[in-house]
Amino acid sequence: MAVLGQARRTPRVRRTWPAVAAALSLLLAAPLSGCAGKAPGDAAKAEVQRVLDRRSAALLRHDEKAYDTTGAAAEYTRLRALPLASWTYRVTALHRSGPGATADAELRYRIAGYDRAPIGVRRVLTLGRAADGTWYVAADRPARDAGQQLWDQGGVTAVRGTHSLVLGTGQGAAALRAYAGLADRAVPAVSGAWGTDWSRRVVVLVPRSLKDMGGLLGSSAADYRGIAAVTTGEAGGSGRAPADRVVVNPEAYAVLGDLGKQVVLTHETTHVATRAHTTAATPLWLSEGYADWIGYLGTGRTPAEAAPELARAVKDGHAPAALPTDKDFGFTSDPTRLAQAYESGWLACRMIAGHWGDARLGAFYRAVGDHAGRPGALENALARTLHTTPAAFTDRWHAYLRAELT
Structure with a gap:
């Protein structure tokens, strides 16, 4: 989910994966007829x-x-x-x-x-x-209480890219092709970092307005006013998502620069790619931080440029003592605190890639998610893949913040 705030803040992306409610099987209460057969x-x-x-x-x-x-x-x-x-x-x-x-x-x-x-x-x-x-x-x-589908909001226009399908209402094909171009660049970028064990295709929904975005997500539009995009999907029985959708807020997305737009689409595409290995055991600092890490790869952004709120806190002597909790990523969190949560997760993943290597970062992500339901999934993944403990990892991350942001 991309959060917009101060002009100097780089947008952040956060995914929501709303559960899909099953249809209720109801029995009709009509009385039986006098003869054998159906009511x-x-x-x-x-x-x-x-x-x-x-x-x-x-x-x-x-x-x-x-x-x-x-x-x-x-x-x-x-x-x-x-x-x-x-x-x-x-x-x-x-x-x-x-x-x-x-x-x-x-x-x-x-x-x-x-x-x-x-x-x-x-x-x-x-x-x-x-x-x-x-x-x-x-x-x-x-x-x-069910969300709208895109066609509930008007006629659907479809544009196919090399790796993407963009579906929109209220926009012409030319505008949707711009989204397809960004998504087509995002897919190989994600595959280059994460690997190719995913569909390598993405569906992007572009509603007409912020209000329509809220309608698709079954929520109030106010919840997404500063959000550039979210990713939704259903959890498959095998752990492989049968369908994912990147839903764009056209109003927030329009104010982003070219780099911001690409970071957002690459971040959301990362959520699509990693879905099968993202579970309840995966902390948001890891899932969001990893998506940001891929999103910023090759952009040349320095830590101070990509993490301005955290850099300000470190310089003021208020560096966080611990990695953010899932609650720190809440929609209604204080904007500064929310920005720091995303920036902290990104820098944690950047640190892992810099110290242990890109491949080990991906292995760590998979190890955490693949051990959902077992006690201490995060702690065990830290021990097996990074050969460290939660306390030692946090100490290294805290030192990394001071070294990179001061």
Whole structure:
């Protein structure tokens, strides 16, 4: 997540990985009919499911006419640019209301060439009934407390890069190509430092505004006012993320210089690459610091330039005594404290790379995440890969701050 503050502060990036809520399987409470077979409510639910199956099939084969027969034809225009490999609905509940109804459903979709597995999102469909008794879709919207999808905000424009897919609303293809160029440079940069054991592709979402960014993330826009980008994803059962999205705040991103924009996209791409090895055991100073470390590689930025808030604290005799905790990275943290947290993590990773080597830094990151659920994952990784202890590591880091920032 890129945090904007004072003009001299280099933007910082922090990822959020919101959990994906599973759709609830609800049983209809309609009474049973007098003869054997399905309840009337179950029959209606099955009819609606068949309409949605036809709707999905029409979308996948780009058959606008067939799609229109299932209702809400305008949505086809919003969706047609998406390169879909799959698109399915599963009706979980049907609520009758006069001649119409609403359906709770789980939508699962996968972008061709980018998603390892389908993304699941909860939707509510408003249904009408034609004169001949057939159901049709009148509206399709996010479920309560579920985030919007990009197409909920308008027609989607898609731009393909060499290593990226940029999807936007409200921007022309030329503007989206600029994002694709940055992402295409980020992917090989990340692979050069981290390795190639990841998809080496990134999907970037560019909504129209800060408000729309908040809608995609299911949060208040105020939470992201100074944020240039975040990365979201789902945790796969195998530990490999089936889908990741870099979500850009176009308003904050627009005020960045060329270097800042590239650092942000490279940082977020690092989160995509490292996802499979980032777990609850991975402290934020390591995940954010490592992403910043890759983001700044080759930029020529000195520690004082890239870590101005921490440099000021060191010079004033207020250097932090310990590495930042996860709470120090909170959205509502004091801006100076938040900047120092990111800068501290970056300098810790820079120190590891400088003293133990780039390869050992990557091995350390993997060792921490791969031992989630075991006691002392961080301590064990420090011992196995860096041959040090938490206390000795903190002392070395503290000395490193004074040496690099004074």
